[in-house]
Amino acid sequence: MPMRWWPRSIRWQMLAGLVLLETLSLLLFAFLLIREQGRAVHGRALQRLDHQATSMAMQAREALLQNRPEWVGLSVKMMGAAPSVGSAKITDPAGNVLYASTGRSDQASLDPAERAQIPLMVQDQPRVFSFDHGRLEGARPIYAGGMLRGYVWVESDRSWDRVQLETVFHATLVFGAIWVIASALLVSFMARSISQPLAVLHRGTRALMRSPESAGNFPLPVSIHNEIGDLMEAFNRMVASIQEQRAGLNDTLSLLDSMLANAPIGLAFFDRRCRFVRVNQVFADMTKIPLSRHLGRTLPELLPQPVAQQLEDTVQGVFLREDPVRNLELTGEGPNPSRCWTWLASAYPVRTNPHQVRWVGVIVLDASDRKRNEEALRKTEKLAATGRLAASIAHEINNPLEAITNLLFLMHNFCQLDEATLNYVVMAEHEARRIAEITQQTLRFYRQSTLPVRANMSDLLDSVLSLYQGRLSNLNIRVEKKYDAAMDLFCFAGEVRQVFANLVGNAIDATADGGRLVVRARRSRDWKAPATIGVRFTVADTGVGMSPEVRARIFEAFFTTKEVTGTGLGLWVSQEIIVKHRGMVHLRSRTASSGKLSGTVFQIFFPDDGDLKPAASETASAEV
Ligand SMILES: Nc1ncnc2c1ncn2[C@@H]1O[C@H](COP(=O)(O)OP(=O)(O)OP(=O)(O)O)[C@@H](O)[C@H]1O
Ligand SMILES: [Mg+2]
Missing domain, CATH: 3.30.450.20 (PAS domain)
Structure with missing residues (x-):
């Protein structure tokens, strides 16, 4: 439990401790000194009384022997006037006062205490006794001519003793006070030289604890050269080394942080x-x-x-x-x-x-994208294999089909057939032509040229539309073709056909019965680099349109809203092909929810500068 009254600073603690200790020791010293001095003064007073009583008795004896009684009275007066003597008197053997140094009436006879001493007196022996709270008195019998002639009584003046003791006491006090003040000053100075640097150290430590980053207060000023000065220097060195380590640590942390973040x-x-x-x-x-x-x-x-x-x-x-x-x-x-x-x-x-x-x-x-890409590649491989299979089947069908077509032609033109049979032959010819067309398309898709060629776009778009002819007429979709028959483009024709097949297929999927499909192609310039000329294609439908969320993801591989029928690869592959041709896609789409007519417009620009070697780092360029 801390003492509330005890000072908290080293300086005042040392001062208070010193003053307390010195006061106590001074008091003890004064007590012992006074006691010893008191004893000594008492002893001296006894000796003095002894001596004074003896000398007065001898003077009285001499006066009696000389028969000069007036000398006795004189010697009593002289003794009474001595500095340490309170009073002096001479009595007869019965105790009646004959001579007294003072003329007071109480001196006329002896006290009972004094009288009690008379029987104890021994010849030629002084007797010193004390009575009445510290009064000291010396007595001695006076023998002259072998007879007891009386007694000498000398009482000590105790105030004289007290003055002596008081002098010692005062001297002790004055010396003690000077000693306490001087040592307090010295200790205060010494304590200041300890406490001041300690206070600086304390302030520095607190500042360091408050803001470990700030080094403003360091190094601490070292103004003294002793153990505390050494301590402060060691502290300064420690802080410097901690700051160095902290800086190193911060560097390492920033390094790790930047690695972690980037x-x-x-x-x-x-x-x-x-x-x-x-x-x-x-x-x-x-x-x-x-x-x-x-x-x-x-x-x-x-x-x-x-x-x-x-x-x-x-x-x-x-x-x-x-x-x-x-x-x-x-x-x-x-x-x-x-x-x-x-x-x-x-x-x-x-x-x-x-x-x-x-x-x-x-x-x-x-690795999700990589995995998906691998998957896509596998699927594409499968599709390619399926394409090759379809092409070889189509090729194999072509030969017997040609024979069937020829036979039907012969039947139609050179055989005598009745009207009903002729009708059947015409129908068979029609269906055989459709089979031939389908096999042609299949073969054309597969036989993609590995080299770019200048291809007629009108033929290419026609072939795509004729591929979907069946679905278009089933859904009563009105097709508006807006392209020039002579328009051509330097491109990988098979791949460009695949792009339009995808776009037209998607448009048909989205368009309801009785909708519209616009396919347009015209010479144009790049939207972003007007110096580049090329062909801009538009495939627009009045279908259901796309929500912004769908629009944002249509070029992702395997993104499809056609749960069973779609693979989600159509636009992904198309985009790859467009990038390969350094082309651009631009898309606008609106759903019916906005209250206006819904529909989708794809615009594709293919540059026609005869340079078809895409750089490996080229990325998809699609505007949505
Ligand atoms: N003209 C369009 N109108 C409405 N939505 C479209 C249109 N074109 C594409 N989409 C949306 O984009 C999605 C992705 O099309 P994409 O051609 O890549 O795949 P898919 O048609 O679903 O399947 P796949 O073409 O492989 O058979 C479609 O599922 C459809 O939701
Ligand atoms: Mg599609």
């Missing part, structure tokens, strides 16, 4: 309870959850299953075995069920001391 991989750290302790922005982007929401949460709280479980098992495995795990493929549904996650994860132990794994770091690469 590395193109997802990074996350977990504690033993599989809670996120740190993640980088890429990881947060991958999970589509804000970075700050990760911290302190567990994997199942944030990520969908089964990815969360797989990752948690991996992290726990690393904590258990303390060995890294590399290139683990985690797959599962992402937050958006239509998009599947494929993550390539590596986990490694993070140790803060050699014997303990404190965290597990996880590096995650989002």
